[in-house]
Amino acid sequence: MIENNPGTSFPAFVTSAARAIDGAISRAVQGINSASWNPVAEIESFRAVREKTLAILGQVSAEQALWSPRIGTWSIAQIADHLLLSEQMYREQFRLLIQKGSTIEISLKEVNVAFAAIPHEVIPLLEFPIKMFNLFVPHVVRETMVRYPLVAALNPRRSEPRQGLIIEKLREDLAGSLEETESFFRTPMPPNIHELTINHPIMGNNTIPQMLMIVIAHEQRHQEQMSAVLTHANFPKAPREPMNAAQMAATFGKQY
Secondary structure (H helix, E strand, C coil), X not given: CCCCCHHXXXXXXXXXXXXXHHHHHHHHHHCHHHHCCCHHHHHHHHHHHHHHHHHHHHCCCHHHHCXXXXXXXXXXXXXXHHHHHHHHHHHHHHHHXXXXXXXXXXXXXXXXXXXXXXXXXXXXXXXXXXXXXXXXXXXXXXHHHHHCXXXXXECCHHHCCCCCCCHHHHHHHHHHHXXXXXXXXXXXXXXXXXXXXXXXXXXXXXXXXXXXXHHHHHHHHHHHHHHHHHCCCCCCCCCCCCCCHHHHHHHHCCCC
16 A cells, blocks of 8 residues: 655645756756647557567566576566556556545655665665655656666565566456556546656656656666566577477478
């Protein structure tokens, strides 16, 4: 369950100033229409990204899906499960935000994202200064940092891959989760959608449209991780299918 911590909010004038700066920089980087939002186009972008993930899962066997290059590195199945759990977590935040109708605060205790260079146990001690700093980090910078591995990060425990993963079930669940997310964005959004934000000390201060863009960037980043596993020199070869009579005759020069 996502916690809401109103006591950790900054004064309204601080968050308003941060949003104004974010909007100005986004318009400068992305153009004058960057503040507009087309949910149909954005969810189509998400569907295209998810279909690529499903295509990767469709080309690997159970053995290949569970193989990882080394201890401590995720397999393709683990990456897929992380994507599934992450999408579910953020969709829960979206629903809570719409239900509440005002900004929600997500603590590091609830979603303990961290930097690889700083242990999980230390991050909570730095929560306030990190949150203050990230409040003024533009969305375009946050999205870029999620999309590309510029800074090594640790995923929250809520999105840690589970045990006993089955590739067929993962594909089914990822497809179903996509449909659930699409269904959410087909519902009418509040008129003040660009004023409602999800605040997190490390992820920053994001609206639902901005958070969806981060979800898309996050999946694209992990697709590259999947591709790295697929092209690894020691990646297991697919098992050969038994030859039929014609193939055996062509191979051995004899009719069977």
